[in-house]
Amino acid sequence: MFVINHKKIFFIFSSLLVVSSILIVSIFGLNLGIDFKGGSILEVAYLSEDHLAVEDLKINLQELNLGNITIQETIFNDSLDGANGIILRTKSLTELERQSILPVISQNGQYQIEQKRYNSIGPVIGEELKGKALWAILVVVLAIVLFVAFAFRKVTEVTNLNNKVSSWKYGFAAVIALVHDIVIPTGVFALLGHYFITYQIDSVFVMAILAILGFSVNDTIVVFDRIRENLSISKKEDFSETVGKSLKQTVTRSINTSLTTLIVLLVLYFWGGEATKQFALILSIGVVVGTYSSIFLASPLLTLFQKKK
Amino acid sequence: MSKNRLIAIILLFASILIGYFSIQTENTKFPFKFGLDIAGGTHLVYVADTSKVEPSEISGSMSALRDVIEKRTNLFGVAEPLVQTEEGSGPDGHRLIVELPGVTDISQAVEMIGQTPLLEFMLVQEISSDAISLDQGTSTIDQEEPEVTFFDTGITGGVIEKAQLQFDSTTGEPAVLLSFNSEGKKLFAEVTQKNVGHVLAIFLDGQVISTPVIREEINDGKAQISGSFTPQEAKTLVRDINYGALPLPIELISTQSIGASIGAETLDKGVKAALWGLLLVIIFLIVWYRLPGLLASVSLLTYIALILSVFKLIPITLTSAGIAGFILSIGMAVDANVLIFERLKEELEEGRDIDSSIREGFARAWLSIRDSNISSIITAIILFWFGTSLVEGFALTFGLGVFVSMFTAITITRSFLLAISPKKDTPFKKFIFSSGLKGKEKIN
Numbered sequence: 001m002f003v004i005n006h007k008k009i010f011f012i013f014s015s016l017l018v019v020s021s022i023l024i025v026s027i028f029g030l031n032l033g034i035d036f037k038g039g040s041i042l043e044v045a046y047l048s049e050d051h052l053a054v055e056d057l058k059i060n061l062q063e064l065n066l067g068n069i070t071i072q073e074t075i076f077n078d079s080l081d082g083a084n085g086i087i088l089r090t091k092s093l094t095e096l097e098r099q100s101i102l103p104v105i106s107q108n109g110q111y112q113i114e115q116k117r118y119n120s121i122g123p124v125i126g127e128e129l130k131g132k133a134l135w136a137i138l139v140v141v142l143a144i145v146l147f148v149a150f151a152f153r154k155v156t157e158v159t160n161l162n163n164k165v166s167s168w169k170y171g172f173a174a175v176i177a178l179v180h181d182i183v184i185p186t187g188v189f190a191l192l193g194h195y196f197i198t199y200q201i202d203s204v205f206v207m208a209i210l211a212i213l214g215f216s217v218n219d220t221i222v223v224f225d226r227i228r229e230n231l232s233i234s235k236k237e238d239f240s241e242t243v244g245k246s247l248k249q250t251v252t253r254s255i256n257t258s259l260t261t262l263i264v265l266l267v268l269y270f271w272g273g274e275a276t277k278q279f280a281l282i283l284s285i286g287v288v289v290g291t292y293s294s295i296f297l298a299s300p301l302l303t304l305f306q307k308k309k
Numbered sequence: 310m311s312k313n314r315l316i317a318i319i320l321l322f323a324s325i326l327i328g329y330f331s332i333q334t335e336n337t338k339f340p341f342k343f344g345l346d347i348a349g350g351t352h353l354v355y356v357a358d359t360s361k362v363e364p365s366e367i368s369g370s371m372s373a374l375r376d377v378i379e380k381r382t383n384l385f386g387v388a389e390p391l392v393q394t395e396e397g398s399g400p401d402g403h404r405l406i407v408e409l410p411g412v413t414d415i416s417q418a419v420e421m422i423g424q425t426p427l428l429e430f431m432l433v434q435e436i437s438s439d440a441i442s443l444d445q446g447t448s449t450i451d452q453e454e455p456e457v458t459f460f461d462t463g464i465t466g467g468v469i470e471k472a473q474l475q476f477d478s479t480t481g482e483p484a485v486l487l488s489f490n491s492e493g494k495k496l497f498a499e500v501t502q503k504n505v506g507h508v509l510a511i512f513l514d515g516q517v518i519s520t521p522v523i524r525e526e527i528n529d530g531k532a533q534i535s536g537s538f539t540p541q542e543a544k545t546l547v548r549d550i551n552y553g554a555l556p557l558p559i560e561l562i563s564t565q566s567i568g569a570s571i572g573a574e575t576l577d578k579g580v581k582a583a584l585w586g587l588l589l590v591i592i593f594l595i596v597w598y599r600l601p602g603l604l605a606s607v608s609l610l611t612y613i614a615l616i617l618s619v620f621k622l623i624p625i626t627l628t629s630a631g632i633a634g635f636i637l638s639i640g641m642a643v644d645a646n647v648l649i650f651e652r653l654k655e656e657l658e659e660g661r662d663i664d665s666s667i668r669e670g671f672a673r674a675w676l677s678i679r680d681s682n683i684s685s686i687i688t689a690i691i692l693f694w695f696g697t698s699l700v701e702g703f704a705l706t707f708g709l710g711v712f713v714s715m716f717t718a719i720t721i722t723r724s725f726l727l728a729i730s731p732k733k734d735t736p737f738k739k740f741i742f743s744s745g746l747k748g749k750e751k752i753n
Contacts, residue, residue: 076571095419095561116571118415122562124401125354129697136700140691147687151680203699207630207692210700211637211707214688218641218681222648225677253651260593260647261640264586268636272582273575275346275629276636283637 001244007300014180014297021187024194030186031193033202036130038123040093044105045076045085047112052105054086060104067091070197076116085116089197092122133206140210141178144217145171151221155228165239169305174220177290177298181216182209185285199278208279212286215261219254219294226250227299240303247299258291317728320721321607328614331621339621344628344702347576349569350410351418354395355559357403361461362557371403373556377466378407378422387412405559415566427555428466431459432500433508433520459510462500465556468493472550474543477535483543484535487550494530502526513546579632586639587613594643598650600741601726605646608721612642616713620706631702638710644681645718648674653726654744663742664730671723678715685711 003010034041052060054071061069072087088101098118106113148171156164186209192199226246234242262284269280335341345352357374359367371394382390391408412418434457470490476483489497500509501523511519511534519534538546591609594602616635620627627635653670661669689708693701731738 095416095564098564099416114568115413115415115566116568118564118566120564122354122356124356125397125563128397132697136691140688143687143691144684147684151683203697204630207700207703210688210692211634211703214685214707215641217684217688218644221681221684222677225680229673229676249655250651253647256593256597256647256651257641257644260590260643261637263589263593264582264636264640267586267589268579268582268633271578271585272633272636273578273629275575276579276582276633279630279633 001241001248003247003296004240004244004300004303007296007303010296010300014293017187018180018183021183021190024187025190028190028194030190030201031197031199032130033200033205034089034092034119034121034126035203036126036133036201038092038121038126040088040090040098040120041118042088042090042098042101042115043074043076043085043117044088044102045083045114045116047083047114051084051111051113052107057086057105061088061101064097064100064104066093066097066101072197093120129203133203136206136210137182137213140213141175144178144213145175147171148174148217148221148224152224152228155231165302165306169302170224173298173301173305174217174224176301177220177293178213178216180293180297181212181286181290184289185209185212185282188285189282204279205282208282208286211283212290215283215287216290216294219257219290220298222253223247223250223294223299224302227302239306243299243303247295251295254291254295258287261287311728313724313727313730317724320611320724324607324611324614324721327618328610331614331617334621339624341617341621342624342626343572343576344626344631344698345408345410345565345572346567346629347572347627347632348410349413349567349572350408351412351415352563352565353407353409353418353422353561354563355405355407355422356401356562357405357557357559359403359557367403370556371405374405374559377555378405381422382407382409401562403557404562411569413566413568415564419561419564427513427515427558428469428550429512430462430464430500431510431512432462432504433510434458434460462496462509464489464493464496464500466550468496468556469550472547474540474547475533476540482535483538483540484533485543485546485550487532487534489530489532491530494528497530497532498526498528502528518546575629576632579629579636583632583636583639586636590639590643594646598647598744600729601646601650601653601722601744604725604729605643605650605718605722607725608646608717609639609642611721612714612717613639615717616706616710619709619713625705625709626702627706628699628702630699631706634703634705634707635710638707638714641685642710642714642718645674645678645715646722648677649718649722650744653742657739657743662734663738664727664732666742667723667726667730671719675719678719682711682715 054073058069058071061071067090070089072089074085074087076083076085086105093101098120102113102115103109105111145168149167152167152170155167155170186201189199189201189205193201223246226249227243230237230242230246230249237245265280265284265287268276269284272280330339357371359370362370375392375394379390379392382392387409389410391406393406395404395406396402397404407418407422409418468489470488470493473486473488474483475486504523505525506523508520508522510517511521518538521534534546587609591606594605594609596602598605616638619625625631649670652674653666656666656669656673657663686708689704689711692704693708
């Protein structure tokens with residue numbers, strides 16, 4: 001089959017993407033959200049037409065000695081007209097510090113404002129969440145290897161001698177595909193985060209990464225299942241041939257499932273609320289990459305593992 | 310009527326009932342429950358200072374702390390507040406999470422919790438006996454006298470069962486009568502027995518409010534604070550002790566507050582996105598999978614009715630992350646159907662008749678459906694296990710979604726397909742049971 005015959009091209013393509021993602025992350029670093037590094041976000045809407053210009057506000061706020069403050073202008077669409085407003089990002093604030101900011105923005109009541117959202121996370125919680133997130137990703141990956149190895153434990157029994165590939169190798173191939181699927185979206189977000197402050201690595205990002213893991217392995221398992229079935233039916237075929245045939249039989253299903261998932265994610269991205277926009281974006285990237293990896297990476301890898309023995 | 314058709318009609322009827330339930334019960338006792346990020350409200354995380362408490366008593370003190378703050382929030386009339394303890398790691402690991410739906414004024418919320426007094430009983434080491442007058446009731450500490458040190462007795466507001474306001478029958482001065490709980494009674498008896506003649510200072514939020522002298526062992530678990538306070542102050546003290554003497558000092562470390570309008574927008578857009586997503590998926594299914602696609606759409610609608618009812622009945626608190634998980638599950642719910650239909654098409658292409666192709670397609674797709682869904686459910690369980698409240702919300706709706714959609718695909722789609730499977734095949738019938746964009750499949 002085409003994919004198996006040209007697997008080197010796809011391996012090189014995937015490796016390039018993964019290596020450049022790693023390079024981007026190591027050069028630019030990750031733009032961590034406040035839930036991982038601690039800090040405060042304050043969103044304020046202007047209810048009156050007039051308000052302080054951002055530059056003036058910045059100068060006025062500096063008198064409070066709150067460290068580095070970034071101010072971003074925004075529009076709140078929840079009211080009919082779409083009120084203007086700002087998003088302030090600072091270090092983790094105490095309640096008194098937060099209370100000291102509001103009068104500065106309203107100029108002691110001269111302008112009408114409304115606090116829309118406030119989020120403050122202490123550095124301790126941030127550190128803890130970061131640890132938790134890493135653990136969750138590691139444990140999911142580990143659980144998936146174990147599950148794949150378990151689910152395919154009988155795969156060597158149904159095949160002939162030449163086609164024997166241990167079920168652990170199925171698990172290993174699935175994990176390589178998984179790592180590929182989470183490294184690339186991370187690289188994309190490191191790149192976006194370097195230029196735009198809103199693209200952050202936070203709990204929502206981790207949630208999306210974990211969802212990608214679930215989705216991608218789902219896809220990979222369906223192909224592996226078909227390989228297992230074909231191995232037991234046609235025992236005379238070469239292993240590569242069987243893998244190729246299985247891919248061909250499952251490719252429509254892979255693409256169609258990804259397509260329906262992608263449809264709802266894109267709708268969520270374009271028409272959903274602000275809170276789920278980033279989630280939909282990361283997951284969309286993940287679905288595309290995940291579908292690619294289950295077709296062009298995980299299964300061709302199996303043929304590589306088989307030949308190496 | 311065949312058995313298959315009867316089952317299909319019953320299922321269809323049940324689906325409509327479930328759908329009706331999920332839509333029409335909003336104003337009954339089964340409304341959707343929304344999290345703070347949608348309903349609006351304030352989420353506070355406090356860290357409790359447990360350094361002065363024996364490790365074995367920490368969990369007891371923490372639950373006492375939770376009860377006290379719960380009483381406080383109830384007293385202030387917040388609808389359905391949530392107060393829970395959480396174990397983190399490290400020295401700041403003992404946390405208290407307070408969720409106040411509808412409260413967006415953070416300063417008011419923080420005040421209402423933070424105001425709660427910390428009542429402590431401390432033994433006074435008298436270095437200069439002149440500093441303290443021995444007359445109980447009117448005694449005060451000379452603030453300028455530095456040679457007085459205090460020793461923690463371990464008696465705090467946490468071991469007090471209730472406080473009562475009393476007035477001295479002769480002087481008419483207000484006094485506060487404290488009744489200790491069993492633990493406090495024991496502790497108080499022990500402390501008073503060992504320290505007869507010493508001063509036991511009573512602190513409220515770090516300030517001395519009374520310094521009575523211990524005259525004898527007190528083992529009935531009652532103590533009286535009388536000092537220089539007005540009837541109003543005494544009344545406040547009684548209320549504060551009854552409704553919220555904190556057994557541990559707390560510090561605010563994380564705050565989240567979301568205005569109700571932002572939450573309403575998230576929900577509104579989430580619902581719209583879900584409806585558009587659903588519509589597009591249904592169009593895709595019908596265009597590509599024809600008649601089976603139409604049936605899959607019906608089973609997708611059943612899935613949605615079913616899962617919404619599950620959200621209501623458990624009930625599951627819906628957050629923006631939870632809604633994202635649900636919308637994602639709409640996309641993935643069709644997976645089992647797609648697997649079955651692809652198999653069905655293969656069987657048709659091999660020349661089988663429609664009825665046996667349906668049965669064979671289901672049987673062969675089942676392993677893939679099972680294995681791939683188990684892996685998704687494993688992911689959801691681990692997410693739920695490890696997650697913060699945000700991730701939990703997602704894991705819960707996503708995991709339930711995977712589970713329920715697997716059920717609807719293998720029961721509902723199957724019954725519908727079997728119910729309409731024709732006894733005699735014609736090229737047209739084979740065409741509408743097949744799939745793809747064009748009609749050029751090899752049809753016998």
